[in-house]
Amino acid sequence: MAAIKESKGExxxxxxxxxxxxxxGFMMLVPLLKVLATSFSSTYAVDTGHVFIWxxxxxxASWARVIERxxxxxxxxxxxxxxxxxxxxxxxxxxxxxxxxxxxxxKPARFLAIMxxxxxxxxxxxxxxxxxxxxxxxxxxxxxLIIPYLISAYNLIIMRTFFRELPKELEEAAQMxxxxxxxxxxxxxxxxxxxxxxxxxxxxxxxxxxxxxxxxLFIDNQNLxxxxxxxxxxxxxADSEFEASLQGNAPYNNAxxxxxxxxxxxxPIIAIYPFLQKYFVKGATLGSVK
Numbered sequence: 190m191a192a193i194k195e196s197k198g199e200x201x202x203x204x205x206x207x208x209x210x211x212x213x214g215f216m217m218l219v220p221l222l223k224v225l226a227t228s229f230s231s232t233y234a235v236d237t238g239h240v241f242i243w244x245x246x247x248x249x250a251s252w253a254r255v256i257e258r259x260x261x262x263x264x265x266x267x268x269x270x271x272x273x274x275x276x277x278x279x280x281x282x283x284x285x286x287x288x289x290x291x292x293x294x295x296k297p298a299r300f301l302a303i304m305x306x307x308x309x310x311x312x313x314x315x316x317x318x319x320x321x322x323x324x325x326x327x328x329x330x331x332x333x334l335i336i337p338y339l340i341s342a343y344n345l346i347i348m349r350t351f352f353r354e355l356p357k358e359l360e361e362a363a364q365m366x367x368x369x370x371x372x373x374x375x376x377x378x379x380x381x382x383x384x385x386x387x388x389x390x391x392x393x394x395x396x397x398x399x400x401x402x403x404x405x406l407f408i409d410n411q412n413l414x415x416x417x418x419x420x421x422x423x424x425x426x427a428d429s430e431f432e433a434s435l436q437g438n439a440p441y442n443n444a445x446x447x448x449x450x451x452x453x454x455x456x457p458i459i460a461i462y463p464f465l466q467k468y469f470v471k472g473a474t475l476g477s478v479k
Contacts, residue, residue: 291352
């Protein structure tokens with residue numbers, strides 16, 4: 190079949206879109222590139238404002254100082270554990286709720302959907318939330334970093350919509366073979382749902398990695414500080430380890446150390462995207478009208 194020839198106007202429109210989106214993409218990358226350049230620049234270049242998006246007088250002294258911080262690595266390891274365990278638990282709980290809600294024969298499905306949307310419109314008050322979580326014994330507890338995030342209303346709606354679009358004939362055939370609802374879900378539906386699982390897995394992983402408010406409310410034990418709370422500690426405490434290290438002629442300063450710490454906390458979650466991009470692009474159209 191011969192390819193359809195692109196008209197001149199269509200070509201102009203396509204290239205204009207590419208240029209415009211490329212410009213917007215670069216503008217969104219500028220802040221991250223500036224922080225990255227600052228982390229690899231000399232103290233003189235940073236203090237005199239010569240650094241933009243490219244390192245000036247390249248040095249890795251700030252990174253060497255950041256990497257040797259044991260507390261930062263403990264928080265990093267905690268974040269990895271929370272993200273892995275939490276993402277699996279979040280996807281499992283979301284699937285267990287989304288699957289029955291996708292069935293027309295499940296009578297409470299409509300009521301539950303309304304309640305889910307209600308939680309998206311009206312947020313919970315902070316004080317009752319704090320008292321409830323503390324009453325459950327989750328204060329200064331590892332699980333407070335996971336349990337409050339188990340089900341996201343937005344992600345639940347996406348997964349329910351995806352399940353409703355799967356062919357019913359497949360489930361009927363499985364049920365005729367003697368499969369129950371749990372067997373259908375785990376042996377048929379979930380293996381067919383890699384796109385939505387990968388997409389929502391990214392959403393949950395980003396939230397769990399970047400969580401800040403809940404740890405700030407419920408964590409006092411520094412051994413349970415996630416990475417973002419540890420970064421905050423380094424940013425605001427004048428007598429922290431970083432500030433104390435600035436005495437003398439150190440080849441780094443507060444600005445370069447902060448920049449290196451921010452990149453250290455940001456890059457790991459960004460690195461996950463390329464491996465799941467094909468699922469993420471497909472999942473971006475989940476719930477759309479066919």
